[in-house]
Amino acid sequence: MFNPDQIDLNALSIFEAVVDAGSFTAAANKLDVAKAKISINISRLEQQLSCTLFTRTTRKIVLTEAGRLLHEQCQPLLYGLREALTQAGSEQVSLGELTGVLRLSATVNQATQSLAQAVAQFAVLHPRLRIDLRTGDRISDLVADGIDLSFRMGWLRDSSQRAIKLGEFKQVMVAAPAYLKKHGKPTQLQDLRTHEWVALSLLPTPLTWKLTNIDGHVETIHMKSRIQVDAPNALLSLILHGAGVSVMDERTVQGVIDSGALVRLFPEWSLPVGGIYAVLPPGRLVPVKVRAFIDFYRDFI
Structure with missing residues (x-):
């Protein structure tokens, strides 16, 4: 009968090292131990658990389903254990x-x-x-x-x-003066549907926006985009170069707006506040x- 108390925690640490390193040899180098010790500990752990943790080939090792589940469950626990030991040791030795x-x-x-x-x-x-x-x-x-x-x-x-x-941070809608000169400045929210929109793919809904005016009225606009980007700095650069309209956090663009390099659109409408x-x-x-x-x-x- 399986007894979890018989499992050596060192074997779990070695198991984690093998997963992270990708091979027994790399794990042995990482832990500065003999490769044979890695192999013995993994084999003993598999025997105690009555399951195979790795599929071994001549070129690589791959986690089995049982191995993947064990790794997912044990990794955060081992991390927490190491942090607990580190915290206890550092607080005791360094006096705060x-x-x-x-x-x-x-x-x-x-x-x-x-x-x-x-x-x-x-x-x-x-x-x-x-x-x-x-x-x-x-x-x-x-x-x-x-x-x-x-x-x-x-x-x-x-x-x-x-x-x-x-x-928290506020968001603002902006565009470059050159873009607005070429395409016209939108005067109503629904006009944005005909404008070029630069989407930030990191957002949960980069093409759907809810705006609220001072009276509490909410408008939802759905944009279409030919250009999307996955980094705020790149988004800012695209907007500055006239790629289209988009939304950025106020802290990032306020100085650019003050300099005249960007124009804030629909300041009477509020965008969702981010955290x-x-x-x-x-x-x-x-x-x-x-x-x-x-x-x-x-x-x-």
């Missing part, structure tokens, strides 16, 4: 001083606007802490990439995510370094 590595991720736009400044000041306050800031407009896998904390703007599609709302979130990986434990940075970053929103 933050140490170790803090891995952050954010969009390029957010990192440029406020996060980089916050990281620079936070690093000065905690000289023994190493900070790894990773930027990109694609949503990363926090557990697989080893991210402690991710910052996202907009609307979270996955309601199961552990997220802390730090603030600024701190997103945490699965698990109950929030390390001290993560909580400290969240609290610190609130002042920069």
Whole structure:
């Protein structure tokens, strides 16, 4: 009869290392152990579980369905266990001083606007802490990439995510003067249907927008787009070069509007307000370094 108490947690860590590395040899190099030890531990784990975790060929290994399920369940638990040990050790040894590595991720736009400044000041306050800031407009896998904390703007599609709302941002509709001179400035919302629209594919509904006027009246417009882009910075560049009309967060474009390089359309109508979130990986434990940075970053929103 299967007894979970007989399972060695070290075997689960080795199993995770093999999945991440993609082979027994790479996992052995990563863990700095003999390849034979990797093979023995995986074989023993398969015997104890009475299932095959990997399909082995001469060139590669592939997770079986049982292996995939085990990895999905164990990965966040092992991550939380490591963080618990790290937190206990760092708090005990360093007497409250933050140490170790803090891995952050954010969009390029957010990192440029406020996060980089916050990281620079936070690093000065905690000289023994190493900070790894990773930027990109694609949503990363926090557990697989080893991210402690991710910052996202907009609307979270996955309601199961552990997220802390730090603030909000307004959106505005804009176009370049050259575009409006060529195509005419829309005077009614429904006129937008005949205009070129540049869509940001990161949004849940990039072609459908609800606007509210001062009286609370709501209008929904459905756009058509020949051009779409997956990064806010690229979207801004397209709009500036006259590609069409679009929506951006107010903080990003306000200076450009003030300079006259962009024109705000329909200022009497309000677009949906977006959120600024701190997103945490699965698990109950929030390390001290993560909580400290969240609290610190609130002042920069």
